[in-house]
Amino acid sequence: MTYMNKTLKEIHAALINKEVTSAELVEEALTKAHQNAKECNSFVTILDEAEPTVVTDNILSGIPYGAKDNYSTKGILTTGSSNTLKDYVPFYDATVIQKLKDAGAVMIGKTAMDEFGMGGTGTTAHTGIITNPWDHERMCAGSSAGSAAAVAAGVFPYALGSDTGDSIRKPAAYCGIVGYKPTYGLISRYGLFPYASSLDHCGVLTRSVEDAAIVVDNIKGQDQNDMTSWDSSNINLTKSLTGNVKGKKLCYIKEICDIANYTNPTPELTAHLANFKHTLEICKKLGITVEEVSVDQTLLNAEPAVYVILSYAEATSNLSNLTGIIFGPRGEGKDVNEMMKDHRTKGFSPLIKRRFVIGSYVLQKENQERYFKNAQRVRRLLVDAWKDLFKNYDGVILPVGSGPAKYLKDDDNTLTKNTEILEEHLQIGNFGGFPSITIPNGFIANLPVGVNITGNCYDDANVLNLAYALEKAMNYQNMIAGDKR
Amino acid sequence: MKKIVPVIGIEMHCELKSNSKVFSSARNCFSEEANSNIRPLDMAFPGTLPVVNKKCVKDALKMALVLNCQVPEYMYFDRKNYYYPDLPKGYQITQNTEPVGVNGYLDIPYQNGIKKVLIHDIHLEEDSASLEHYFDATLIDYNRAGVPLLELVTEPCFNSSAEVLAFLEYIKTVYQYCDVSEADTKKGQIRCDVNVSIMPEGATTLGTKVEIKNVNGFGNVVEAIEYEIKRQTELMNAGKYDLVEQETRRFDEETGETYRMRSKVDAIDYKYFIEPNIPKYKITHEWLEKIKKEIPILPLERQKLYTTEYGLSEVDTNIIIKDKSLADYFEECLNLGIDAKVAANWLITQILGYLNKKDLPIEKIYLTPSRLKELITYQNKGLISSKQAKEIFNQVLTEEKEVATFIKEENAQISDEDKLTHIIKNILDNNPEQIKQYHNGKTNLFDYFVGQVMRETKGKANPVLTKEILTKLLGEITH
Numbered sequence: 001m002t003y004m005n006k007t008l009k010e011i012h013a014a015l016i017n018k019e020v021t022s023a024e025l026v027e028e029a030l031t032k033a034h035q036n037a038k039e040c041n042s043f044v045t046i047l048d049e050a051e052p053t054v055v056t057d058n059i060l061s062g063i064p065y066g067a068k069d070n071y072s073t074k075g076i077l078t079t080g081s082s083n084t085l086k087d088y089v090p091f092y093d094a095t096v097i098q099k100l101k102d103a104g105a106v107m108i109g110k111t112a113m114d115e116f117g118m119g120g121t122g123t124t125a126h127t128g129i130i131t132n133p134w135d136h137e138r139m140c141a142g143s144s145a146g147s148a149a150a151v152a153a154g155v156f157p158y159a160l161g162s163d164t165g166d167s168i169r170k171p172a173a174y175c176g177i178v179g180y181k182p183t184y185g186l187i188s189r190y191g192l193f194p195y196a197s198s199l200d201h202c203g204v205l206t207r208s209v210e211d212a213a214i215v216v217d218n219i220k221g222q223d224q225n226d227m228t229s230w231d232s233s234n235i236n237l238t239k240s241l242t243g244n245v246k247g248k249k250l251c252y253i254k255e256i257c258d259i260a261n262y263t264n265p266t267p268e269l270t271a272h273l274a275n276f277k278h279t280l281e282i283c284k285k286l287g288i289t290v291e292e293v294s295v296d297q298t299l300l301n302a303e304p305a306v307y308v309i310l311s312y313a314e315a316t317s318n319l320s321n322l323t324g325i326i327f328g329p330r331g332e333g334k335d336v337n338e339m340m341k342d343h344r345t346k347g348f349s350p351l352i353k354r355r356f357v358i359g360s361y362v363l364q365k366e367n368q369e370r371y372f373k374n375a376q377r378v379r380r381l382l383v384d385a386w387k388d389l390f391k392n393y394d395g396v397i398l399p400v401g402s403g404p405a406k407y408l409k410d411d412d413n414t415l416t417k418n419t420e421i422l423e424e425h426l427q428i429g430n431f432g433g434f435p436s437i438t439i440p441n442g443f444i445a446n447l448p449v450g451v452n453i454t455g456n457c458y459d460d461a462n463v464l465n466l467a468y469a470l471e472k473a474m475n476y477q478n479m480i481a482g483d484k485r
Numbered sequence: 486m487k488k489i490v491p492v493i494g495i496e497m498h499c500e501l502k503s504n505s506k507v508f509s510s511a512r513n514c515f516s517e518e519a520n521s522n523i524r525p526l527d528m529a530f531p532g533t534l535p536v537v538n539k540k541c542v543k544d545a546l547k548m549a550l551v552l553n554c555q556v557p558e559y560m561y562f563d564r565k566n567y568y569y570p571d572l573p574k575g576y577q578i579t580q581n582t583e584p585v586g587v588n589g590y591l592d593i594p595y596q597n598g599i600k601k602v603l604i605h606d607i608h609l610e611e612d613s614a615s616l617e618h619y620f621d622a623t624l625i626d627y628n629r630a631g632v633p634l635l636e637l638v639t640e641p642c643f644n645s646s647a648e649v650l651a652f653l654e655y656i657k658t659v660y661q662y663c664d665v666s667e668a669d670t671k672k673g674q675i676r677c678d679v680n681v682s683i684m685p686e687g688a689t690t691l692g693t694k695v696e697i698k699n700v701n702g703f704g705n706v707v708e709a710i711e712y713e714i715k716r717q718t719e720l721m722n723a724g725k726y727d728l729v730e731q732e733t734r735r736f737d738e739e740t741g742e743t744y745r746m747r748s749k750v751d752a753i754d755y756k757y758f759i760e761p762n763i764p765k766y767k768i769t770h771e772w773l774e775k776i777k778k779e780i781p782i783l784p785l786e787r788q789k790l791y792t793t794e795y796g797l798s799e800v801d802t803n804i805i806i807k808d809k810s811l812a813d814y815f816e817e818c819l820n821l822g823i824d825a826k827v828a829a830n831w832l833i834t835q836i837l838g839y840l841n842k843k844d845l846p847i848e849k850i851y852l853t854p855s856r857l858k859e860l861i862t863y864q865n866k867g868l869i870s871s872k873q874a875k876e877i878f879n880q881v882l883t884e885e886k887e888v889a890t891f892i893k894e895e896n897a898q899i900s901d902e903d904k905l906t907h908i909i910k911n912i913l914d915n916n917p918e919q920i921k922q923y924h925n926g927k928t929n930l931f932d933y934f935v936g937q938v939m940r941e942t943k944g945k946a947n948p949v950l951t952k953e954i955l956t957k958l959l960g961e962i963t964h
Contacts, residue, residue, distance in 0.1 A: 072532040080531065092525050094532060191532040198761035226534050227763055314761060317566050320575020321529035325625075336570050336623070363566070363756035372758065 004029050004064070005154035005480050008211045012059045022052035022062030022106065029064035029108045032155040040131045040153065042146035044069040045077050045110040053104045059214050061104030066159035068147050069110040070117055072191035073097055076107075080116045080193045081125035084322045084347030087329065094191020095226070096160060096202055096219045103218045108156065111146030115349050116319065117164055117195040119143055121408075122171070124349050129408060132174060133481035134447055138405040141170040144205060148175040151205045154480040158206040158215050164195045165307055166400075166426035168203045169438040173400035173450025176440045176479045178471075179205050180212040180464070183457045184433025185230045187216065188223030196314035199307075199430040208477040209439060209468040213237035216460075240461035245469040246287035248462075250453070251393040252280065254294050256421055263418060268403035272449055275442040276399040279451050282473050283397065288466070290397070295385055300421050302378050307427045309362045309375035315352075316359035322347065383432040390456035395463055397453050398425060400438050404447035426452060435460040437467045440476040448479065487685040489721065491714045492692070493649055494605075494641035495706075496678040497656065498634050499666050500612065501544055507611050507633035508535035508578060515672065519626040527630045529573035534762050537562070541633040542585075544665040545609040546768065547776050548635060549586025551663060551783070552604045556773065557583040560766040562609075565755040570623065571613040573630055579610035581757045593655040594785055595648060602652050603640035610634050635665070641680060641691065646710040653677070653703050658784050662809040670702050677706050681713040683721060692717070693729045697743050700736050709736040713743055787812055795825035804833055810847045811837075817854040823861060831857060835878055851885045852878065859888045867900045867947050868892060900947040902954070905938075908946070909954050912937045913962070920962055931955065 003011050003020055014020045030048060037043040043066075055062040067073065070080045072090040074097075079085045093101070100107070112125040122130035122145025130145040132138040133153040140148045144161030148171035151159050161168040163181040172179025181203040192202055202219070206212045217238050222231045259265055259273050280290050324331045324343030331342030348356075362371035389396055402419040429436035434454050441451040453470075455463035471477050503513045509526040516522050526533040542560060549556050563581040589604035614630040616623050637656070643649045657675065660668040668675055677700045682692035695717070697709045717729050733752075734743040782790075784806045791802040806812050811832065818828035836857075840847060852860075860881070864874045869892065877891045884890075899905055912934065913920060923930040934955050938946050 070532075072530075078531075085531070088531075090530065090532075092530070189532075190534050193531045196761075225536060227536055313758065317564055317576050317756070317758070320566060320568065321531065321573060323568070323570075323575065325570055326528050326573060327530065337568070340568060360756065363758060365754050365756075368756075368758075 002028060002154070004032055004156055005478075006157065007208055007478055008059050008063065008157050008214050011063050011157060012061075015055045015062050022055060025062060026050050026052050026064055026106055026108060029106075029156050032153065033066070033109050033150065036133070036150050036153045036155050039136065040133055040140075040146075040149040041125075041128050042112055042130055042149040042153075042155075043109045044079055044081060044112050044125070044127055044146070047076065047108050047110075050106055050108045053106055056104055058103045058218070060100065060218055062106065064106045064108040064156045065100065065215075066109045066111050066147055066150050066156055067097065067107055068113050068144050068159065068161050070113060070162055070193035071097055071110075071160055072193070073107070073110065076110065078110065078193075079126065081113045081127065082115045082322075082347060082349075082352075083126045084324070084328045084343065086126060088327050090191075092191065095188035095223045097191065099219045099221070105218075109150070111144070111150055111159055113146055114143035114167075115352055116193060116315075117143040117162055117167055117200075118315065118352055118355055120165065120167070120170060122146070122149075123408065124351050126349075131408065132405045134176065135405065137407055137409070138447070139174065139408050141166075141174040141401075141405065143167040144171050144179075147205045148172055148177060148179070151175070151207060152177050152479070152481045158204055158211055160219075161203050161205045162192055162195075163201045163203050163430065164199045164311060165424070165430060168201075168205060169426050169429075169436060169450075169452055170400060172205055172438045173440070173448070173452075174405035176448025176450075176476070176481065177205055177207050178209055178212050178437065178439050178467075178477075179203065179450075180209075180216065180437040181429065181435070182216055182220065182460050183435045185226075185228045186220045186232055186235075186435075186460060188221070188226040188229045190223055190225035194314075194318040196311035197318060198314060199311055199427075201430065201433075207479060209437070209464055209471050210238065210241055212437070213241055213464050213468075235461060237461055237464055240465050241468045242465060243469045243472060245466055247289075248287075248466060249289040249291070249393045250283060250395050250397045250466070251291050251293045251389055252276075252397050253300075253425075254292050255297050255300050256398055256425055257292075262422075266403065268444055269419065269422075271444045272399055272401075272403040275444065275449060276451060279441045279470070279474070280397070283470060286469050286473055288469075291393075293389060293393075299378070299381055299385060300425075303382060303428065304420050304424045306375045306378045306382070306431070307424065308358065309371050310379060312355040312359035313363050313372055314359070316356045316363070319352075319356070379431045382428050386428055386432055386434065386454075387456065390459075394459070395453045395455040395466055397451065400426065400450040400452050404444045404449050426454075429454045433457055435463045437463060439467050439471050439474075440479060441470075441474055442476070448476070487687070489683050489718050490644055490686050490688075491710070492641045492682050492684060493643040493646075493710060494680040495637075495639045495643070495649060495652070496680075497637045497639075497653070498612075498676045498678075499637070499660055499668055500674040501541055501633035501635055501666050502664070503538055503540050503544075503633055505538055506631035507538050507541045507609065509533075509631050510536070511631065513632050516628050519624070520628060522628045523630070527573065527627050529575070535562075535578055535760070537763055537766070538633065541609060542766070543772075543776060544633075544663075545585040545607070545635055546773065547663055547780060548637075548660070548665060549589070549607050550773065550777055551659060551780055552586055552589035552591050552607060552637070554586025554589030554604060554607060556586055556768060558768060559583065560585065560768055562760040562763045563757045564760050565757055567753055567755055569613070570625060571616050571630075573614065573627065577611060577613065578760050578763075579636075580608035582759060584608035591656070591659070592785060593652055594788065595651045599785075600648060600651070601642075603642045605638040605640050607635060607637045610636060641682070641694075646707040646714075649679075649710060650703055650707050653706065655784070658807060658809065662781050662783055662812075664781075664809075673701060676701055679706060679709055679713075681710055681717070683714060683717045692726075693731050695729065695731070695743075696733045697736050698733055698746065701738075705736060705738055708741050709743060712736075712741060716743070781809075784809075784812070791825075795819075795829075797825060797829050801829050801833055804837070805829065808847070814847050814854055818857060821854055821858045823854075823858055827861060828857075831861070835875065839882060850882070852881055856881065856888055863888070863892055867898060867949065869898050870944075870948070873898065898947050899942050899945050900950055902950065905946060905950055906954050906958070908941055909934075909938055909951070909958055912941060913958060920959070923959065924962075931959075934959075
């Protein structure tokens with residue numbers, strides 16, 4: 001009998017009924033973690049000494065989970081999957097980690113990721129490439145690649161992720177699981193290694209919408225250590241999952257979803273968009289009104305560049321603390337500037353260095369108006385465009401990516417201009433801090449694909465309930481990689 | 486040759502008083518032990534976030550109001566990005582987009598008149614760590630990292646080092662009056678950057694600006710300005726003004742000279758952008774009104790009050806208002822009903838003398854205004870002489886005991902009329918010869934009798950009363 005492949009409620013019931021103990025769950029999770037680490041390279045650290053906890057009324061008590069390696073964990077190696085912090089052991093817990101400790105959850109590992117959350121492939125971790133449990137030739141996407149791989153493989157029912165562009169929601173789609181990034185500030189970022197502070201979100205990867213709601217109910221809340229967090233004590237996501245969505249309204253964007261917009265579409269893209277249309281039909285059957293809307297193509301075309309400019313700019317500043325002086329391996333050199341340079345030259349991967357160069361460039365006095373300030377303006381325009389949609393709709397529903405997980409060998413970290421907006425539109429959820437959830441909505445070439453629902457700020461309960469109803473109607477929940485469909 | 490006019494602007498950084506640092510919960514106080522006042526944020530451990538200290542924001546707003554500045558609708562902070570080992574995050578959180586105050590002014594006393602100093606802006610920011618350089622190593626103390634700093638930037642509105650000094654001296658007392666900073670130059674709480682240029686009198690365009698960074702202490706500010714004026718003037722007079730470059734220089738305290746650090750071409754691009762971890766914060770009208778009410782009467786206004794209303798001399802007034810604690814002590818004395826001149830006299834002659842000798846702040850003095858009032862009351866009632874009052878003053882301070890402790894029977898002045906009359910009668914009875922001589926015109930013998938009374942009472946007889954009784958009794962004897 002295995003339990004780590006079950007839902008949180010099922011596992012909790014088994015614990016309460018004494019079918020299984022917390023210790024047995026920890027043992028199972030650790031065994032699976034080692035196996036998954038071997039197969040997918042998904043862990044930086046596996047906590048073989050993880051202690052079982054007392055089972056209480058809290059659904060999370062006694063149950064193992066994984067945390068992305070950019071959550072500060074007291075006394076436990078936390079690297080951000082970077083050589084600059086390869087031996088760094090924090091002396092404080094992130095707020096989220098502390099909350100899970102308080103809930104009685106058992107952390108059994110720290111998952112690998114794209115270095116400091118930068119990258120959408122799962123290929124830039126200092127521990128090596130992370131592979132997709134459905135097909136090891138393919139990527140998980142990123143940056144929460146290890147978390148997605150481990151949850152999809154049934155190592156534990158949930159893992160913490162973080163999302164700056166789509167770092168939770170894209171890997172979730174590629175791995176056939178649920179990825180939820182709540183409204184900005186619903187979960188405290190204290191202790192999350194920053195990438196781009198105005199876009200960074202904490203979130204969770206699970207195998208069902210209900211599990212996502214349960215976990216986030218436990219980790220959300222205003223935190224005196226994070227000024228951007230807000231009081232959500234009146235929100236109970238789990239209780240909001242009624243499945244009743246009659247009369248709700250969703251829209252999708254023609255410029256993103258219409259196959260006619262893409263020249264020479266691949267068969268995978270064609271199938272993906274057709275499958276999306278099929279999902280819309282399911283929504284309608286649930287009593288949801290689904291309408292096509294149009295957004296200015298020029299504005300949409302500008303979106304990827306806006307993300308690049310804003311996130312890279314914030315990243316250069318956010319990661320300026322990595323000098324090897326206070327923590328991280330001390331660089332060599334005849335003076336302190338050379339030492340800092342040496343630390344950073346040796347520590348960061350080429351991808352990050354490229355982002356720093358671009359980030360610095362757009363912030364320079366002579367460029368700031370043209371690039372950084374303009375990007376901020378376009379960000380505002382895009383957010384306003386989405387907020388306009390939320391005046392009439394409960395959410396925007398869109399396909400995630402241009403198809404199933406990509407082959408690792410095809411990765412050259414460049415974007416195909418043709419399908420760029422399809423690959424990058426989830427970033428608008430970060431621009432606006434919108435609640436956004438990806439759930440699996442089918443299979444293409446025996447690989448899972450995902451659909452995303454994004455709603456207005458503070459409307460997490462509504463967004464989750466829509467996803468919950470759709471999930472039930474499609475029956476792709478609680479999938480474990482390799483399951484035949 | 487035309488007269489040369491120097492043009493000077495000041496950037497003054499002053500450490501604010503607060504329980505905790507401006508963006509972290511670490512204590513903000515001087516500590517002998519290095520790296521004892523730190524939280525994870527102060528060393529920029531990954532994942533830490535700034536949380537704004539509301540008290541510091543309030544104090545910054547208070548100073549913006551005192552300086553008659555425009556206050557923005559929202560409070561923002563910016564990041565100033567650069568690498569230096571004393572800057573753990575790799576950026577300083579400061580205010581660039583919307584400083585807490587802009588376009589202000591302050592009237593300051595200058596040479597028996599008033600000078601209007603124009604304020605470009607005032608903004609709240611964090612201090613860096615302090616570095617200690619040794620022969621083969623540099624040590625970093627993060628206690629200072631994150632200490633709240635208020636940076637005040639004036640317009641180039643000064644034409645001499647004397648004007649600058651008057652401004653610095655005055656603004657220092659204003660900070661102290663507003664209770665936002667100790668403003669102690671000895672503790673390095675005030676540091677200045679000085680901008681100096683020169684131009685021929687009557688010229689309309691400013692000369693080339695030279696910035697002298699990080700000058701510690703007002704004396705050094707004056708010296709740096711003087712040196713720089715001299716250097717630039719000599720170059721101008723020699724027809725080599727083009728050698729004056731727009732550059733940043735440093736002041737060497739040993740030589741009293743300035744040296745080039747970097748030219749404008751090498752100026753650092755700080756890549757400012759708004760700090761995303763601190764949401765913009767609405768500065769409400771109600772809050773500003775509340776802060777306004779906390780602004781005390783400033784030294785310049787007190788100066789007017791003391792000289793015109795209380796009749797103090799200008800010298801005494803200036804001594805008292807220079808230190809808000811002194812002025813507060815003085816005003817408390819007045820509230821207790823002590824005469825202004827009496828209070829000022831005690832304060833300036835006795836109390837300040839004592840404080841200077843002991844190197845104590847007035848807050849620490851045992852003789853509070855109410856104890857001083859008690860002492861003065863004993864004196865006014867004639868229970869003690871002024872000489873005794875001074876003695877008791879010293880006793881109270883050295884033994885730290887209540888004034889009443891020292892008003893003992895045997896010490897007390899004899900002011901009892903019956904008692905004194907009895908003593909005096911005895912003395913007169915024993916000196917019939919002197920009485921006769923007195924009545925025969927040797928009136929200076931009156932002092933002889935007084936002396937006898939004092940000898941008898943060991944100097945404790947109330948002199949006024951003694952004289953009264955003596956006059957009366959000597960008069961009676963004639964008859």
